[in-house]
Amino acid sequence: MILKEFDKNKSAVINAFDIVKSIDGFPKIAVSCFSRVTFDRLVCELKGVKIASTCTANMEIPIYKVIYQGLEVALFMSYVGAAGCVAVMEDIFAMGVQKIIAFGTCGVLDLSIEDCSIIIPNRAIRDEGTSFHYAPPSDEIAVNVKYTDLFVNILEKNQLKYTVGKVWTTDGIYRETREKVNLRKSQECICVDMECSAVAALSQFRDKDIFHFFYAADNLDSEEWDARSLSNEANPLEKDRIATIAMELALVIGDK
Template sequence: MSIIKNEIPILEYDSTKQAVIMPNHENFDLELPRKAVFAFLGDAVDKYARNHGGEIVGWFESITKTYPIYKISYKGQELCLVQAPMGAPAAAQILDWLISYGVREIISGGSCGALENFKENEFLVPYRALRDEGTSYHYMAPSRYADVHPQARKAIEKTLCEHHLKYIEVMTWSTDGFYRETKEKVTYRKAEGCSVVEMECAALAACAEMRGAVWGELLYTADSLANIGAYDERNWGRDSVEYALELCMDAVLKIEMEG
């Protein structure tokens, strides 16, 4: 029996990779590029694809939105380019689907909330995520942290260096509860070493690891919770969106070279 049972359901884990509904259960005639950028960058993804000859090769249909799956040529290589939805369950569902149709090397990019005194629009590279969300527990046995693949981190960091950008490796707090980041919990997370907070890193790291894919993430600072008594939305890091997409595309090309 592959399932580990527990009184608390979220701590139960089934190690089998087969499920009743598999990501490729539709059996589409679809073979995606090996490399993909799966980015939490909103309309910038669609805008880039439209302006740079992106071809829609498929669709991911969800209850709330249908996501176009683009294939683009970037610096002589084919990439898959997809907008990522906010939240661990939705993001992991699409990532798992992409992997099932041929994607193997993925870089994500998106914003995070600063728990330390980071300026807005600073670039950060998470090496580990604290698993305070639910989705990762369906892909990885219970533990406190999920580690980000070192090969992907190395590719991101090399890209940042080539762009002459400073960066810091950070541990991030992945949480489902955007409106439940209480003062005491923020203080607690900071004390154990979390420098930023977001919603998906732990889940995507766990999903990619279980499926044998290489995944990493580039974060940029948006709002700030560093001063716990005075939340600051700032400008949500909007000045970094388009540049972050370019950096992600550069980084995903380097994963194979760094292998």
């Protein structure tokens, strides 16, 4: 089986550092989100200055530097989908970042999880292809092995609701059938996303800290799919608040 062909050699034919060079004085911590609207608002509010860029095959991904309460932070928008997301993060690490905080939406598999509430994944089912190039074959992978307690403290201090649990990471957004949803629920998944298991595998393989959390969006735990706040334009102020929480975590772990 192709997905069992894991190679632990950290050097490949093409590496991020072959294309992206280290940048002197680059921030050691980065915050990233998947929503263009939220990202643009965050860059604007914090008066971000463009310091670099990377790219995928069909788009430029600018990277900004902001100062948040005295801490230098790089901001970039993550690519949607496991393969592109991980490749961009590889580039960011090659530039000099040591830690990344990433946040974005997820679909909920538990109707009781409220719209826009925080979800902290602790394990991920690997139903995508990228993670198998970064970690030996397995059904699941540990997520957020560091910093969860620190993040929970921030959430509780700000009186934000949160849930900790397992995520189902899948490439096939239009193949989340009712049977698969029910199966993943039976395997204790509370939400579904497209990148988390791959990001966790990258973190382990490169020995870099990545903290990845979600805010609840569309609901798959009902007879009919409910988009809720999945749209980038929905609940912008609440999503701005979530972005601020990510910056608060950066402030706490930036020097750790």
